[in-house]
Amino acid sequence: MPQKVTIATVARRAGVSRQTVSNVLNSPHVVREQTRQRVQEAIAALGYRTNQAARQMRTGRSRLIAVRIEPTRDGINGSVLDRFLHGLAETASTAGYRVMLYTAVDDEQEIREYDDLLGTYDLDAFVLTGTTRRDPRTAWLTGRGVPFVTFGRPWDDPTLHPWVDVDGADGTAQAARRLLALGHRRIGFVGWPVGSGVGDDRRLGWEHTLRAAGVDPTGLDHCTEDGIPEGERVARDLLTAARPPTALICASDSLALGALQAVRVADPAVPVIGFDDTPVAAALGLTSVCQPLHEAAVRCVELLTGLLDATPRQPHPQVLLKPRLVLRQTA
Amino acid sequence: MPQKVTIATVARRAGVSRQTVSNVLNSPHVVREQTRQRVQEAIAALGYRTNQAARQMRTGRSRLIAVRIEPTRDGINGSVLDRFLHGLAETASTAGYRVMLYTAVDDEQEIREYDDLLGTYDLDAFVLTGTTRRDPRTAWLTGRGVPFVTFGRPWDDPTLHPWVDVDGADGTAQAARRLLALGHRRIGFVGWPVGSGVGDDRRLGWEHTLRAAGVDPTGLDHCTEDGIPEGERVARDLLTAARPPTALICASDSLALGALQAVRVADPAVPVIGFDDTPVAAALGLTSVCQPLHEAAVRCVELLTGLLDATPRQPHPQVLLKPRLVLRQTA
DNA sequence: TCCAGGAACTTGATCGTTCCAATCCTGCCT
DNA sequence: AGGCAGGATTGGAACGATCAAGTTCCTGGA
Numbered sequence: 001m002p003q004k005v006t007i008a009t010v011a012r013r014a015g016v017s018r019q020t021v022s023n024v025l026n027s028p029h030v031v032r033e034q035t036r037q038r039v040q041e042a043i044a045a046l047g048y049r050t051n052q053a054a055r056q057m058r059t060g061r062s063r064l065i066a067v068r069i070e071p072t073r074d075g076i077n078g079s080v081l082d083r084f085l086h087g088l089a090e091t092a093s094t095a096g097y098r099v100m101l102y103t104a105v106d107d108e109q110e111i112r113e114y115d116d117l118l119g120t121y122d123l124d125a126f127v128l129t130g131t132t133r134r135d136p137r138t139a140w141l142t143g144r145g146v147p148f149v150t151f152g153r154p155w156d157d158p159t160l161h162p163w164v165d166v167d168g169a170d171g172t173a174q175a176a177r178r179l180l181a182l183g184h185r186r187i188g189f190v191g192w193p194v195g196s197g198v199g200d201d202r203r204l205g206w207e208h209t210l211r212a213a214g215v216d217p218t219g220l221d222h223c224t225e226d227g228i229p230e231g232e233r234v235a236r237d238l239l240t241a242a243r244p245p246t247a248l249i250c251a252s253d254s255l256a257l258g259a260l261q262a263v264r265v266a267d268p269a270v271p272v273i274g275f276d277d278t279p280v281a282a283a284l285g286l287t288s289v290c291q292p293l294h295e296a297a298v299r300c301v302e303l304l305t306g307l308l309d310a311t312p313r314q315p316h317p318q319v320l321l322k323p324r325l326v327l328r329q330t331a
Numbered sequence: 332m333p334q335k336v337t338i339a340t341v342a343r344r345a346g347v348s349r350q351t352v353s354n355v356l357n358s359p360h361v362v363r364e365q366t367r368q369r370v371q372e373a374i375a376a377l378g379y380r381t382n383q384a385a386r387q388m389r390t391g392r393s394r395l396i397a398v399r400i401e402p403t404r405d406g407i408n409g410s411v412l413d414r415f416l417h418g419l420a421e422t423a424s425t426a427g428y429r430v431m432l433y434t435a436v437d438d439e440q441e442i443r444e445y446d447d448l449l450g451t452y453d454l455d456a457f458v459l460t461g462t463t464r465r466d467p468r469t470a471w472l473t474g475r476g477v478p479f480v481t482f483g484r485p486w487d488d489p490t491l492h493p494w495v496d497v498d499g500a501d502g503t504a505q506a507a508r509r510l511l512a513l514g515h516r517r518i519g520f521v522g523w524p525v526g527s528g529v530g531d532d533r534r535l536g537w538e539h540t541l542r543a544a545g546v547d548p549t550g551l552d553h554c555t556e557d558g559i560p561e562g563e564r565v566a567r568d569l570l571t572a573a574r575p576p577t578a579l580i581c582a583s584d585s586l587a588l589g590a591l592q593a594v595r596v597a598d599p600a601v602p603v604i605g606f607d608d609t610p611v612a613a614a615l616g617l618t619s620v621c622q623p624l625h626e627a628a629v630r631c632v633e634l635l636t637g638l639l640d641a642t643p644r645q646p647h648p649q650v651l652l653k654p655r656l657v658l659r660q661t662a
Numbered sequence: 663t664c665c666a667g668g669a670a671c672t673t674g675a676t677c678g679t680t681c682c683a684a685t686c687c688t689g690c691c692t
Numbered sequence: 693a694g695g696c697a698g699g700a701t702t703g704g705a706a707c708g709a710t711c712a713a714g715t716t717c718c719t720g721g722a
Contacts, residue, residue: 006678017702022680032700049450053387054678057707062384064431069417082413086400089432098452099432100395101420119380121429228614257614280611283559283588337708348672353710363670385708388677 005048014042025050062122065092065304068110068129069101080276080293081129084151087297088127095305097124107136118146125304127151131163133197147307149300153318155197162307164299164319168198168275169205171289171323172249175273176209178287178325179247182271185213188238188245189221190231190255202251202275220245224255231258239266247271247331253278256286260330271331285329292321336379345373356381393453396423396635399441399460400432411607411624412460415482418628419458426636428455438467449477456635458482462494464528478638480631484649486528493638495630495650499529499606500536502620502654503580506604507540509618509656510578513602516544519569519576520552521562521586533582533606551576555586562589570597578602578662584609587617591661602662616660623652 003009011018016039023031024039031039042048056062067088070081089099102117104110114137117123126148131138133156141148142161154160172189179187189206192199203221210217222238224230231254238245239262247270248263250256256274263270274281277290299319306317334340342349347370354362355370362370373379387393398419401412420430433448435441445468448454457479462469464487472479473492485491503520510518520537523530534552541548553569555561562585569576570593578601579594581587587605594601605612608621630650637648 004678007680008678018678019680019703020701023701026680030700035700047450049447051388051453051678052451053384053393053453054707055680056384057382057388057678057709058680060707069413069420071417082400085416085432086402086434089400090434093434101416101430101432103417103421103424116380119378120383122382122384254614278610280614283585283611284615335708338710339708349708350673350710351671354671357710361670366670382708385677386710388679388708389710391677 005046006051007048010039010042010046010048013046014039056122060122061308062124063097064100064121064123065097065125065127065301066100066102066117066123067127069103070129071103071105080278080291083293084129084297087294088300091298091301095301097301097305110137111140114140114146118144124308125149127300127304131155147304149303149307151296151300153197158318159316162303162316162318164296164303164321166291166296166321166323168201168323169208171275171291171325172202172205172251173209174205174323174325175249175275175287175289175331176206176213178327178331179249179271179273180209180213182247182331184247184271185215186220186243186245186247187215188235188248189217190234190238190248190250190259191221191223192226192251193223199251206249219243226252226254228254228258228261231255232262233258235259235262236266239263239270245270247273249273251275253281253286253288256281256288257284260284260286273325273331277326281326281328287328287331288326290324290326292323296321336377337382338379341370341373341377341379344377345370387453391453392639393455394428395431395452395454396428396456396458396632397431397433397448397454398458400434401460402434402436411609411622414624415460415628418625419631422629422632426632428632428636441468442471445472445477449475455639456480458631458635462486478635480634480638482627482631484528489649490647493634493647493649495627495634495652497622497627497652497654499532499654500539502606502622502656503533503536503582504540505536505654505656506580506606506618506620506662507537507544509658509662510580510602510604511540511544513578513662515578515602516546517551517574517576517578518546519566519579520548521565521569521579521581521590522552522554523557523582524554530582537580550574557583557585559585559589559592562586563593564589566590566593567597570594570601576601578604580604582606584612584617584619587612587619588615591615591617604656604662608657612657612659618659618662619657621655621657623654627652 007018007021011021016035020031021039024036028036092099102113104113126141128137128148128150130152131150131154138161150163153163153165176187187210189203191203194200207217222234224234231250235248235258248259250259253274253276256272259272263272274286274288277288281288303317338349338352342352347366351362352370355367359367423430433444435444459468459479459481461483462481462485469492481494484494484496507518518541520534522534525531538548553565555565562581566579566589579590581590584605584607587603588611590603594603605617605619608619612619634648
């Protein structure tokens with residue numbers, strides 16, 4: 001049974017005091033270069049690793065970031081979170097942090113989880129995926145002074161807290177420009193009900209681009225809840241109208257999938273573009289707007305480490321990333 | 332600034348010693364009922380939460396379980412891990428544990444991560460998703476005496492370590508019986524190259540069921556790496572053979588998706604059944620074999636807590652779950 | 663009456679690190 | 693030679709829990 005290697009073991013071997021070893025690790029600049037090297041050699045030779053629990057007890061910092069893992073909402077969008085999580089875990093690791101998961105079924109329970117995670121595990125920060133208007137969770141965290149970043153803008157007021165988001169309007173604008181370039185004018189939009197920040201944003205990109213090209217978007221869009229059958233129904237309505245669109249942009253891949261089925265019946269030549277670039281889109285050759293999830297994760301970690309290291313209160317950082325249109329068979 | 336609530340605060344308020352409070356939390360049976368209640372009231376009134384770092388320093392247990400999050404392999408199967416992770420986080424939480432993520436690109440790096448996680452965070456246990464023959468990771472963990480469970484059998488020797496798995500052979504057998512019931516005899520199989528435990532297992536279920544029904548499976552199966560184009564190619568080969576199958580079972584939804592395209596060209600009436608019940612399958616109406624991922628996660632946590640609580644070495648527990656055939660349009 | 667034995671509770675030590683204040687050098691200036 | 697500034701290093705205390713070894717109190721049997 002090899003004796004456990006602590007900071008004292010290293011100190012003895014290097015012929016210095018515990019504190020000096022600690023300084024080598026945490027404030028190398030106060031240690032003489034020659035001593036620093038001697039200590040580093042001892043650390044390497046002994047395979048020393050700082051005990052996080054002991055450090056945490058003294059400093060109150062756990063070097064842990066919490067992320068909620070959701071119960072696979074509609075199925076198709078599930079793998080979006082997957083990619084984001086991977087990026088998060090990877091980046092956090094290189095920044096010296098680890099990612100911890102938690103679950104919750106509603107906001108109230110989620111806040112209780114915050115309380116527990118902060119109380120018993122001393123969590124350093126939280127990443128929230130998606131926020132609602134007047135979100136009680138962000139209010140709670142802000143009130144407690146807990147560092148956090150959201151992936152998704154606070155739609156009421158973008159200056160409320162730090163966030164990273166993908167420019168949905170730019171995504172649908174890219175889609176619209178693509179279809180305009182293909183010669184289409186009457187470009188339809190299958191969107192979500194007015195009121196959701198994300199949905200409104202995506203509609204806006206389509207609308208502005210059409211107007212900029214001199215096309216009146218009136219009557220070219222329809223709203224519905226997310227889902228494949230919903231998308232099919234709405235697309236069918238649009239395509240059987242008096243002056244039907246000759247191409248369709250959808251607010252999600254689920255809607256686009258339904259739209260594809262409607263198109264197949266009405267007019268297979270009508271191009272369809274989805275949103276999120278889910279595996280389903282790739283599998284079916286659906287042209288779709290791809291969110292840079294890995295980069296979003298990287299930026300989230302950057303913001304968090306920034307919040308954790310810098311003590312002075314700075315204005316909340318905001319990062320807006322551009323999505324990318326992935327061209328496939330359907331457009 | 333409210334004073335931090337420690338075990339000493341609770342002790343003072345309840346009029347007992349620190350140790351008694353500790354006993355109420357960890358060994359309630361040694362405390363008199365009346366005292367226990369008094370302490371519990373103090374705990375509730377003060378909102379006390381045990382400081383995990385302090386406990387960990389003394390006990391060496393972190394109440395943390397590590398799971399690797401993979402970089403979304405082929406895209407379609409990504410969301411499988413998603414659902415598993417959610418179940419894991421949820422169950423672990425109710426058992427008093429938390430889930431930590433880590434990433435790695437190869438076995439060697441993964442073992443270094445183990446070393447780091449154990450050394451600096453005192454991780455209690457690991458969950459590995461998928462193992463290979465002669466897996467160096469399980470060997471390393473076993474050698475160090477670190478508790479772990481794999482989701483996926485050790486194919487060399489099922490008694491090597493504790494595991495939870497889904498009975499793939501039973502899944503393809505269900506699929507084959509379904510097709511037999513529909514009147515099919517010449518049922519083809521699109522599988523993975525011989526040698527992968529999972530792939531061989533899934534093939535076996537198909538093969539045995541056909542033989543049991545008096546059908547000779549010779550020439551009815553083809554192998555290929557996983558992927559949509561691969562599946563299409565192999566399915567086309569099968570369907571254009573001298574005596575083509577009248578129905579197809581595939582080792583994955585990716586292969587099934589390719590097969591669907593081949594079928595559409597050759598003979599749209601040929602039923603296709605996939606494996607994994609991914610969102611893509613649901614979106615396309617593909618009949619597929621569904622793995623009970625949530626239950627698998629629950630059982631993993633059960634095995635782990637069993638390993639962590641019981642000191643005496645018991646034979647490695649093994650859990651084999653039955654999948655479920657989800658009927659949709661394609662079969 | 664006395665004491666063994668056990669249940670109930672308490673006290674001091676300890677885990678490994680970092681904080682804080684004190685001490686030790688070293689070279690430079692007078 | 694002595695004083696001194698400032699960097700480099702050290703030793704004790706503390707973080708908040710649990711462990712191990714007490715102490716107190718009570719019950720019942722000789």
